[in-house]
Amino acid sequence: MNGLTDKPVQYATGALRLTSVDLASDAFGLPWGHTRSYTNLLSVPSGGVNGAGWLVREQKYLVFVDWTWSDAA
Secondary structure, X not given: OOOEOOOOXXXXXXXEEEEEEEEXXXXXXXXXXXXXXXXXXXXXXXXXXXXXXXXXXXXXXOOOOOOOOOOOO
């Protein structure tokens, strides 16, 4: 049992979990697509390319790292 009701709502927190596969393909041997997930949890960032609360599994992003050079003596 995963703690969900017969609807996509978690018993303990009342969190909504809704997933939608908008586009999926395995063309040319490379799986790709656009799968959205929605949640009403406040811990999720409020904005995104698909709107507030929507997350995209296949969305790529960059992580910028502050490289600091030090002189090891």
